Amino acid sequence: MNEKQELTEREETKPVPATAVRPPVDVVEDESGITLSADLPGLAKDRLQVRVDGDTLMVEGEASLDVPAGTEPVYAEVPPLIVYRRSFTLSRELDGTKVGASLKDGVLTLRIPKTEAAKPRRIDVNVG
Amino acid sequence: MYESLLRFPGDILGEFERLQREMEQVFGGVGRPVSIRALGRGAFPAITIGNRPDAIEVWALAPGIDPSKLEISIDRGLLTIAGERSADVPAETDKVNVYAKERFAGVFKRVISLPEDADPARVAAQYRDGVLRVTANRREEAKPRRIEVQ
Numbered sequence: 443m444n445e446k447q448e449l450t451e452r453e454e455t456k457p458v459p460a461t462a463v464r465p466p467v468d469v470v471e472d473e474s475g476i477t478l479s480a481d482l483p484g485l486a487k488d489r490l491q492v493r494v495d496g497d498t499l500m501v502e503g504e505a506s507l508d509v510p511a512g513t514e515p516v517y518a519e520v521p522p523l524i525v526y527r528r529s530f531t532l533s534r535e536l537d538g539t540k541v542g543a544s545l546k547d548g549v550l551t552l553r554i555p556k557t558e559a560a561k562p563r564r565i566d567v568n569v570g
Numbered sequence: 571m572y573e574s575l576l577r578f579p580g581d582i583l584g585e586f587e588r589l590q591r592e593m594e595q596v597f598g599g600v601g602r603p604v605s606i607r608a609l610g611r612g613a614f615p616a617i618t619i620g621n622r623p624d625a626i627e628v629w630a631l632a633p634g635i636d637p638s639k640l641e642i643s644i645d646r647g648l649l650t651i652a653g654e655r656s657a658d659v660p661a662e663t664d665k666v667n668v669y670a671k672e673r674f675a676g677v678f679k680r681v682i683s684l685p686e687d688a689d690p691a692r693v694a695a696q697y698r699d700g701v702l703r704v705t706a707n708r709r710e711e712a713k714p715r716r717i718e719v720q
Contacts, residue, residue, distance in 0.1 A: 466672035483631035483700035513620035548633030548700015
């Protein structure tokens, strides 16, 4: 395993409904923390749940297409009700208590800062 | 056709889910032939289509797109949804590490064949929560009508 890997995906242990979708994500780390973006189309803000429990970060939500009564299905690459679920394990240098989240146009952006102690520091070499 | 007589009214969502499961099998290589323009799973944006007596509804799951940059056009019964989603993942440097890059980035285009009675002059599109919904109304004369017995 890559030593740099600070955010590892966790195997799902709970039973998952057949329609649960694992949203695609981008994960980028810089000096001060990790930014995670996830595609969650159709998900309204009030149906989104982002939870940090111990070292587990869980993203979950239920999206629905607005299907009017009397509609007959013709073609469906996605069902009209989508359950999104994906969880990650945070390593201890990440501060799970300060996760920032925003949801815009079906894209969730999470910012997980590093704890102060884990931020890189330049160490001066004393010549003496 | 006869199957619809037995269907419980109101179970639209279940019907869509059944169709979606069937399609997974179809794209897995078995089952009935599909539209020549169907790209199958993994295409961006993913599409679902529904029929109503007065309109055809198309949902395209296209999160994170500026709706003003979506190009939606109808030409000879073909609905085209095109656009571009820029990559917001920065390049890797010695201070930036990219661990996952699963989200779609780049130019996309999907073409959907509309039924003959779709009226190209009466098409509406709205974008909400990353889902584009295109409603193509049917021509008046094509709508089902109740015929009174004299």
